[in-house]
Amino acid sequence: MASGDRVMSRLADLLFPPKCACCGELLEFNGFFGSKSAQKDALCQACRLVWEKEKETQCNLCGEKVANCACSTRMMNSAGCRVHCKLVYYRPGNRETVGNRVIYRIKDHADRRTVRFLADALAPGILANMERQEWKGKSFFISWLPRRSGAVLKSGTDQAKELAVLLAKRLELPLLPLIGRRRKSQTPQKFLTPTARLSNATGAFYLREKRKEEAKGKVAVLVDDIVTSGASMTAGVRLLRRAGAKGFLAVSVASDECNRNPVLPAFSKSEI
Numbered sequence: 319m320a321s322g323d324r325v326m327s328r329l330a331d332l333l334f335p336p337k338c339a340c341c342g343e344l345l346e347f348n349g350f351f352g353s354k355s356a357q358k359d360a361l362c363q364a365c366r367l368v369w370e371k372e373k374e375t376q377c378n379l380c381g382e383k384v385a386n387c388a389c390s391t392r393m394m395n396s397a398g399c400r401v402h403c404k405l406v407y408y409r410p411g412n413r414e415t416v417g418n419r420v421i422y423r424i425k426d427h428a429d430r431r432t433v434r435f436l437a438d439a440l441a442p443g444i445l446a447n448m449e450r451q452e453w454k455g456k457s458f459f460i461s462w463l464p465r466r467s468g469a470v471l472k473s474g475t476d477q478a479k480e481l482a483v484l485l486a487k488r489l490e491l492p493l494l495p496l497i498g499r500r501r502k503s504q505t506p507q508k509f510l511t512p513t514a515r516l517s518n519a520t521g522a523f524y525l526r527e528k529r530k531e532e533a534k535g536k537v538a539v540l541v542d543d544i545v546t547s548g549a550s551m552t553a554g555v556r557l558l559r560r561a562g563a564k565g566f567l568a569v570s571v572a573s574d575e576c577n578r579n580p581v582l583p584a585f586s587k588s589e590i
């Protein structure tokens with residue numbers, strides 16, 4: 319963070335003391351010049367412990383902890399996006415997990431501190447996957463799936479964009495706003511079956527022509543907040559492929575729990 323940004327963010331902390339993104343408890347104040355790590359935390363100590371445990375939930379497909387698992391959903395896989403970095407699983411309707419509550423927090427509020435915390439947590443896994451053999455010598459760029467404009471107006475934030483902006487800074491990658499979202503009203507994905515989700519997402523997003531040349535031959539790091547069936551990611555991957563992108567690394571804060579455990583019912587009624 320540039321020093322000017324740092325001063326501004328510390329002043330903001332003084333005026334609006336930061337609260338835990340999960341339980342709302344006031345975070346410990348470490349003074350204007352307090353430790354850097356304390357100023358980056360978005361969770362109180364108790365929630366942080368649970369969050370770290372949630373990051374260790376095992377993926378039944380690869381056996382890794384979720385925060386280290388790169389498994390993609392079936393739909394994303396068939397679109398050629400085989401790498402998906404995430405931090406936790408969520409189960410729609412279960413509002414009590416820290417992961418779920420953090421997601422609701424960044425969806426409902428423009429909470430830069432929490433998004434920064436999530437970007438910091440995601441960056442190492444993305445960097446590790448960028449080192450894959452198949453991408454040796456390739457250039458990367460970051461793009462994101464924009465939120466519905468009505469939802470942006472209501473909440474005052476587009477959390478996927480915020481996350482993408484911070485990740486681009488952290489990873490020192492160019493940020494290309496290549497995906498647009500049509501204004502026409504759409505049925506929210508949560509009410510649809512996976513197949514209907516894909517056709518809905520395909521109609522919702524379009525490729526923005528400006529700067530699309532910059533995607534040619536590069537690997538796209540495509541950011542969203544959550545992945546359920548992977549329909550939106552799949553629609554995004556198809557568009558970026560049209561722009562000439564040659565590889566895809568999906569990034570989201572959370573993935574639906576059914577993506578690690580085929581026994582769970584797929585995409586049951588979502589409240590997200």
Ligand SMILES: [Zn+2]
Binds near residue numbers: 342343362363
């Ligand atoms: Zn808390």
Ligand SMILES: [Zn+2]
Binds near residue numbers: 387
């Ligand atoms: Zn896995």
